[in-house]
Amino acid sequence: MSVTHTSPNTTMTSLRRRSPPWYRKWLGGPLRQAMVWLPLAALVLWTMGPFLISLSVSFKQPAQVFADPGIIPAEPTLDAYARVIDRPGFQKALWNSIVIAFGSLILTLIVGVPAAYAFARFRFRGRHLLLLFSLLPMLAPKVGLMFPLFLLAVELGAFDSRLFLIFVFTGMLLPLAVWLLVGFFQAIPRELEEAAAVDGATQFATIRTVILPLAIPALITVAVLAFREAWNEFELVLALTQTADSRTLPYELFLMQDATGIADYPIQNAFALLTIVPLVLVYLRIERYVAEGLLSGAVK
Amino acid sequence: MGEVNFRNVMKRFDDGTVAVNDLNFDIEEGEFLVLVGPSGCGKSTSLRMVAGLEAISGGEILIDGEAVNGLTPRERDIAMVFQTYALYPHMTVEQNMGFPLRMAGVSADEKAKRVRAAASVLDLEVLLNRYPRELSGGQRQRVAMGRAIVREPRVFLMDEPLSNLDAKLRVQMRGEIARLQRELGTTTLYVTHDQVEAMTLGDRVAVMHDGILQQLAPPGELYKSPETVFVAGFIGSPPMNLCRATIVEEGGGLAAKFGTFSLSVDPSSIEKYPLVRERIGKDVVLGTRPECFSIATEELPENKHIVAKVDMVEMLGAEALVYLPTDAEQIDSSMTFGNGAARKVASADVQHLSLVARIAPKTVPSHGETVSLGYEADSMHFFDIETGHALR
Amino acid sequence: MAEGDPSTDMASATRIVGWQHPWIAYLSSAPAMIIVAVVLAFPVLFAAVQSLYDISPLSQESPFIGFGNYIDVFSEPSFWSSLWRTGIFVFGVIALGLTLSIIFAFALNRVVSGLRFIRGLAILPYIVSSVAAALMFRTMFNSEFGFPNQVLEFMGFGAVPWLSNGVYAMIVVIIAQVWTDLPLALLFILGGLQTIDDQLTEAALVDGATGLRSAIYISIPLIAPQITLATVWLSFKAVTSLGTVLALTGGGPGEATQLLTLEMVRLGFDEYETGTAMALVIIIFVLNAALTLFYLGLQRKFGTK
Numbered sequence: 001m002s003v004t005h006t007s008p009n010t011t012m013t014s015l016r017r018r019s020p021p022w023y024r025k026w027l028g029g030p031l032r033q034a035m036v037w038l039p040l041a042a043l044v045l046w047t048m049g050p051f052l053i054s055l056s057v058s059f060k061q062p063a064q065v066f067a068d069p070g071i072i073p074a075e076p077t078l079d080a081y082a083r084v085i086d087r088p089g090f091q092k093a094l095w096n097s098i099v100i101a102f103g104s105l106i107l108t109l110i111v112g113v114p115a116a117y118a119f120a121r122f123r124f125r126g127r128h129l130l131l132l133f134s135l136l137p138m139l140a141p142k143v144g145l146m147f148p149l150f151l152l153a154v155e156l157g158a159f160d161s162r163l164f165l166i167f168v169f170t171g172m173l174l175p176l177a178v179w180l181l182v183g184f185f186q187a188i189p190r191e192l193e194e195a196a197a198v199d200g201a202t203q204f205a206t207i208r209t210v211i212l213p214l215a216i217p218a219l220i221t222v223a224v225l226a227f228r229e230a231w232n233e234f235e236l237v238l239a240l241t242q243t244a245d246s247r248t249l250p251y252e253l254f255l256m257q258d259a260t261g262i263a264d265y266p267i268q269n270a271f272a273l274l275t276i277v278p279l280v281l282v283y284l285r286i287e288r289y290v291a292e293g294l295l296s297g298a299v300k
Numbered sequence: 301m302g303e304v305n306f307r308n309v310m311k312r313f314d315d316g317t318v319a320v321n322d323l324n325f326d327i328e329e330g331e332f333l334v335l336v337g338p339s340g341c342g343k344s345t346s347l348r349m350v351a352g353l354e355a356i357s358g359g360e361i362l363i364d365g366e367a368v369n370g371l372t373p374r375e376r377d378i379a380m381v382f383q384t385y386a387l388y389p390h391m392t393v394e395q396n397m398g399f400p401l402r403m404a405g406v407s408a409d410e411k412a413k414r415v416r417a418a419a420s421v422l423d424l425e426v427l428l429n430r431y432p433r434e435l436s437g438g439q440r441q442r443v444a445m446g447r448a449i450v451r452e453p454r455v456f457l458m459d460e461p462l463s464n465l466d467a468k469l470r471v472q473m474r475g476e477i478a479r480l481q482r483e484l485g486t487t488t489l490y491v492t493h494d495q496v497e498a499m500t501l502g503d504r505v506a507v508m509h510d511g512i513l514q515q516l517a518p519p520g521e522l523y524k525s526p527e528t529v530f531v532a533g534f535i536g537s538p539p540m541n542l543c544r545a546t547i548v549e550e551g552g553g554l555a556a557k558f559g560t561f562s563l564s565v566d567p568s569s570i571e572k573y574p575l576v577r578e579r580i581g582k583d584v585v586l587g588t589r590p591e592c593f594s595i596a597t598e599e600l601p602e603n604k605h606i607v608a609k610v611d612m613v614e615m616l617g618a619e620a621l622v623y624l625p626t627d628a629e630q631i632d633s634s635m636t637f638g639n640g641a642a643r644k645v646a647s648a649d650v651q652h653l654s655l656v657a658r659i660a661p662k663t664v665p666s667h668g669e670t671v672s673l674g675y676e677a678d679s680m681h682f683f684d685i686e687t688g689h690a691l692r
Numbered sequence: 693m694a695e696g697d698p699s700t701d702m703a704s705a706t707r708i709v710g711w712q713h714p715w716i717a718y719l720s721s722a723p724a725m726i727i728v729a730v731v732l733a734f735p736v737l738f739a740a741v742q743s744l745y746d747i748s749p750l751s752q753e754s755p756f757i758g759f760g761n762y763i764d765v766f767s768e769p770s771f772w773s774s775l776w777r778t779g780i781f782v783f784g785v786i787a788l789g790l791t792l793s794i795i796f797a798f799a800l801n802r803v804v805s806g807l808r809f810i811r812g813l814a815i816l817p818y819i820v821s822s823v824a825a826a827l828m829f830r831t832m833f834n835s836e837f838g839f840p841n842q843v844l845e846f847m848g849f850g851a852v853p854w855l856s857n858g859v860y861a862m863i864v865v866i867i868a869q870v871w872t873d874l875p876l877a878l879l880f881i882l883g884g885l886q887t888i889d890d891q892l893t894e895a896a897l898v899d900g901a902t903g904l905r906s907a908i909y910i911s912i913p914l915i916a917p918q919i920t921l922a923t924v925w926l927s928f929k930a931v932t933s934l935g936t937v938l939a940l941t942g943g944g945p946g947e948a949t950q951l952l953t954l955e956m957v958r959l960g961f962d963e964y965e966t967g968t969a970m971a972l973v974i975i976i977f978v979l980n981a982a983l984t985l986f987y988l989g990l991q992r993k994f995g996t997k
């Protein structure tokens with residue numbers, strides 16, 4: 001690479017072999033090791049740091065937070081968690097979150113699977129809409145939809161209704177879900193479908209007995225993505241709900257900040273962590289699907 | 301039960317490709333009919349039209365006298381074995397084989413009984429609880445067969461079912477398919493590009509080329525009297541020597557001159573190809589089978605043998621292939637005849653025939669040696685050089 | 693961008709006789725189309741139309757005023773200042789997000805199989821809601837007991853007023869936003885790195901390039917498409933970010949983190965200025981689309997593929 005090293009009677013390679021530059025040893029050894037390990041350590045710290053601090057604070061009494069700023073609480077207590085769970089607002093919001101997340105997940109699958117099958121296997125006018133259909137969430141980000149949807153909900157008398165939230169979340173999720181499923185259905189060899197046809201299956205029976213069982217990984221991916229989206233959604237819940245009867249955990253958490261005042265850090269963090277727990281439990285089992293779904297879904 | 305008729309069947313794909321053109325033939329009840337031809341000639345398309353996996357663009361396909369053009373595969377009561385077997389990956393062997401019965405609404409008991417019966421015929425009993433991914437290629441192939449036979453369909457359709465097996469298994473399965481079909485007596489349409497498979501399996505063999513049926517006949521007849529240049533070149537291994545020849549009158553009989561060579565035409569050949577008489581002074585396609593040549597051990601009269609220098613010898617053990625360069629114009633059997641395709645090519649483009657002779661190993665000449673080859677007088681083949689059809 | 697784009701692949705269409713009735717396709721895709729039309733497409737059109745009318749709680753009538761609302765928005769100093777803050781925010785998120793995702797992706801790409809779980813860890817923030825993340829960051833950046841200040845104090849520096857100083861607050865908001873959106877950017881770039889033929893980087897090493905140089909001259913140009921994708925993603929999330937900022941600073945201190953989206957919420961939900969809020973909605977849509985096109989253009993101009 002560097003011309004300065006060449007002398008008239010030695011080629012670059014032979015010279016390099018004879019006298020490697022002084023920094024070579026470092027690059028091959030400790031420094032190179034450090035160049036891999038340092039970023040990895042930083043990555044772990046970056047990702048886990050906020051969780052650990054939050055966890056630490058959630059195990060303290062409100063007064064301790066300031067008095068005992070160490071990471072490991074001197075007197076760990078589950079008091080904050082007990083107080084969160086006792087709150088009626090939390091219980092209601094938890095129930096709403098569960099209903100709405102499962103509702104959105106189920107509706108997304110029920111509506112998305114037939115649409116994806118149609119896009120994957122049929123030639124019909126409107127098929128070319130798939131790309132536009134899938135790009136819509138990029139073109140129409142939900143932050144911009146909050147206000148129009150709010151007005152629409154008021155107009156329809158659907159404001160502050162869990163059903164309308166399920167409907168809206170399904171609309172948000174469908175483009176990604178359909179896109180993922182279309183790709184997956186297309187990857188199922190057409191011969192399997194043809195074999196089922198000559199084996200005497202109707203089109204519907206083929207979908208039920210051959211296509212869907214083979215698409216289970218994709219269905220799980222879609223279900224997880226849908227659940228996450230509905231579980232975590234904040235902006236649209238903010239725009240479309242008002243009372244505790246329909247708001248979900250993120251909104252409840254947001255409101256509690258104001259309600260509890262600045263001082264009560266433990267209860268806020270306990271609340272935040274409790275909202276994450278169900279997803280972590282799901283996620284630990286099927287991290288592979290999530291990572292794959294994320295990637296394939298986002299590359300559109 | 302199980303007669304299939306093709307009536308002017310045509311297939312044009314969306315992109316305009318005509319894959320099958322004006323196909324007319326009948327598969328008789330219980331018959332094993334093999335559709336053979338080179339890759340891309342429209343075999344699979346024809347088969348898939350019978351199955352209902354491909355719409356029929358023109359004409360009609362009848363099963364037991366009923367036009368099936370508009371019927372779904374389910375309504376046609378046929379079974380098919382795919383080249384890739386198309387086993388359902390999420391089902392066990394038993395579930396795979398039972399699937400057609402399940403779709404037909406057969407009771408669980410009856411289904412189990414019939415699956416077991418089919419499994420015992422195919423030696424699959426111990427594999428019933430395995431998944432396809434746990435099977436070898438040969439086992440998968442048998443499961444695919446099993447799935448086809450359990451439902452006792454009117455017609456079996458098989459699309460190159462053996463082409464994913466290794467050579468030894470292929471021979472073994474070939475025998476097994478032949479045995480099964482004989483025992484069950486189910487009408488079978490079998491597609492392959494392998495002429496050996498076609499000749500050994502078929503009651504009759506249909507040869508296709510470029511979407512057109514060339515000839516449909518029992519295997520022996522295909523070999524003995526090919527209808528077209530294509531069939532002549534396709535059936536037989538090594539293939540027939542095909543070259544341009546001129547028919548001349550000579551010493552009261554006829555002779556075929558090709559390049560600087562000349563062979564007299566035996567009256568028995570003229571009897572088989574009577575139109576040759578009308579081609580005196582004209583060009584025809586002459587076909588000679590490699591296995592009909594032999595090394596002449598005694599002096600033969602002019603016109604009864606050809607003399608040439610050996611270019612190459614391939615020893616195959618039980619026999620040897622001897623290649624002799626000639627100056628006769630080679631005719632490519634796979635070209636499209638009709639519409640003047642075989643008009644005289646510019647002399648620079650002429651491919652000279654490298655004549656192949658298949659002879660007993662005892663008499664094999666060596667490279668560079670000049671040999672005299674005799675030819676079985678009654679097995680010459682003549683075709684029209686414009687249409688490619690046999691001159692009869 | 694996508695390999696095997698399902699929307700262009702017609703070869704998978706079924707040809708089985710009797711299985712191509714278009715009405716089946718229409719029937720089975722109609723519910724999805726209708727829901728998406730109502731939830732995603734209709735609001736955009738609705739916003740576009742409403743933005744042309746003067747709708748406010750003060751008057752009964754809502755006359756058509758053309759681009760009047762836009763002119764109103766553009767003549768508000770608060771619009772320009774929040775646009776400026778959005779610009780800083782978006783730039784900060786992209787700069788920090790790309791830097792981190794590239795560094796982390798390179799490190800993850802080298803990880804031996806026993807450490808694969810680190811990849812799983814790296815995706816964890818993806819399952820945290822924006823509000824929960826904001827809360828965790830509010831705790832972490834508390835100026836009295838927060839971890840960063842403890843570290844600074846330990847090193848002998850004074851405490852930084854993270855959330856009560858406008859500049860610092862913007863930094864915290866940027867960090868929190870990057871934290872929530874990094875997983876996907878990281879996965880994009882990691883995916884890109886994994887497609888690079890090892891022989892290329894090995895060849896570079898034999899040619900004498902050090903690891904860092906081979907990264908800069910070989911790998912990064914090769915993953916330009918994935919970097920673009922990560923940029924589009926980070927930018928999209930930043931331009932449309934609301935929950936994180938709202939829950940973390942609420943736009944404060946003062947107006948230091950009042951982004952366009954917060955401005956839109958204030959106009960629409962607090963002041964009921966429907967017409968102007970809708971104009972702002974449309975401006976956000978356009979800004980987002982324009983930025984995306986801009987990155988794609990950059991990639992076309994400078995990228996390798």
Ligand SMILES: Nc1ncnc2c1ncn2[C@@H]1O[C@H](COP(=O)(O)OP(=O)(O)O)[C@@H](O)[C@H]1O
Nearest residue numbers: 313315317319338339340341342343344345346
């Ligand atoms: N879906 C299709 N669209 C257009 N052309 C096709 C299609 N399927 C097959 N073909 C063409 O039709 C011809 C016959 O194909 P096929 O029946 O599969 O041949 P074979 O089975 O004899 O090898 C080929 O030229 C092939 O390229």
Ligand SMILES: [Mg+2]
Nearest residue numbers: 340343344345
């Ligand atoms: Mg074929």
